[in-house]
Amino acid sequence: MxxxxxxxxxxxxxxxxxxxxxxxxxxxxxxxxxxxxxxxxxxxxxxxxxxxxxxxxxxxxxxxxxxxxxxxxxxxxxxxxxxxxxxxxxxxxxxxxxxxxxxxxxxxxxxxxxxxxxxxxxxxxxxxxxxxxxxxxxxxxxxxxxxxxxxxxxxxxxxxxxxxxxxxxxxxxxxxxxxxxxxxxxxxxxxxxxxxxxxxxHAAKLGETITARVGSDNIVGVFDTVDAAGNLVLRTPRGPKAIAAAEVFF
Missing domain, CATH: 3.30.930.10 (Bira Bifunctional Protein; Domain 2)
Incomplete structure (x- = not known):
């Protein structure tokens, strides 16, 4: 080519x-x-x-x-x-x-x-x-x-x-x-x-509820943003949660 x-x-x-x-x-x-x-x-x-x-x-x-x-x-x-x-x-x-x-x-x-x-x-x-x-x-x-x-x-x-x-x-x-x-x-x-x-x-499911699996824990929240460090930020019943590494499920 x-x-x-x-x-x-x-x-x-x-x-x-x-x-x-x-x-x-x-x-x-x-x-x-x-x-x-x-x-x-x-x-x-x-x-x-x-x-x-x-x-x-x-x-x-x-x-x-x-x-x-x-x-x-x-x-x-x-x-x-x-x-x-x-x-x-x-x-x-x-x-x-x-x-x-x-x-x-x-x-x-x-x-x-x-x-x-x-x-x-x-x-x-x-x-x-x-x-x-x-x-x-x-x-x-x-x-x-x-x-x-x-x-x-x-x-x-x-x-x-x-x-x-x-x-x-x-x-x-x-x-x-x-x-x-x-x-x-x-x-x-x-x-x-x-x-x-x-x-x-172009983010998938932005503003929607998703699940982030961190080790054996599942964190459920609304996908709010990605912060300046690249962390996934979820809005949860306990407040905002910044996640550095996880498996994400819809």
């Missing part, structure tokens, strides 16, 4: 098959000198949050961006919102934007079903992040069955259910990389607030 317009400060690696793009990013990190996107057309051991398996049949999308971000760990973690918006921008070129929404903390929904997920992993010392890996999986052609996801999870869907366009992972990578580069530049210049506002404009 024609890669003209690819962000010139990013490298890319295209693989037919790999165990996991996240694992491949970790292996390559010591020798990388520039931010690098790693795309695999097939993964044999893909994984999502909390070590869950992420099935990646041929035709779906699996990629990891690995780079050295600026800022302390709490600011680095906000790149999950940057990645979510980049996914929104890339997918909105092929499906109606009104059908896309963003689910805290790191999922993209299409027609109310989960179409993509984001996984962040980092390494560092002395309170500084050396490398950040942002793994992204998109159900382009096929979605897992409900039997493959945990009870109560948002039903999975595939992009192919919403468009007749035949999408190649390489083309999606191009659009995603361009969108991420623009948003990363915005984050570096203006901080998190514009990113936060844009994310909230």
């Amino acid at each position: 024609d890669w003209a317009g690819w962000p010139d400060t990013y490298d890319r690696v295209l693989l037919d098959e790999v165990d996991s793009t996240m694992a491949e990013a970790a292996r390559r990190a010591p020798t990388l000198t520039t931010p690098t996107w790693i795309l695999a057309r097939s993964q044999t051991a893909g994984r999502g949050r909390r070590g869950r398996a992420w099935r990646n049949p041929w035709g779906n999308f699996a990629a990891t961006l690995i780079y050295r971000p600026d800022g302390p760990p709490d600011q680095v973690a906000l790149r999950s919102f940057v990645a979510a918006l980049a996914l929104y921008d890339a997918l909105s070129k092929v499906v109606p934007p009104a059908k896309l929404s963003l689910k805290w903390p790191n999922d993209v929904l299409l027609g109310g079903g989960k179409v993509a997920g984001i996984l962040l992993e980092s390494t560092g010392v002395a309170g500084q992040v050396n490398w950040l890996s942002i793994g992204i999986g998109i159900n382009l052609t096929q979605a897992p069955s409900m039997a493959e996801v945990e009870p109560g999870a948002v039903p999975p869907v595939a992009v192919a259910e919403f468009t007749t366009a035949r999408l190649r992972p390489e083309g999606v990578l191009f659009e995603l990389a361009v969108a991420f580069d623009a948003l990363e530049r915005s984050f570096a210049t203006y901080g998190f607030e514009p990113i936060r506002n844009r994310w909230l404009a």
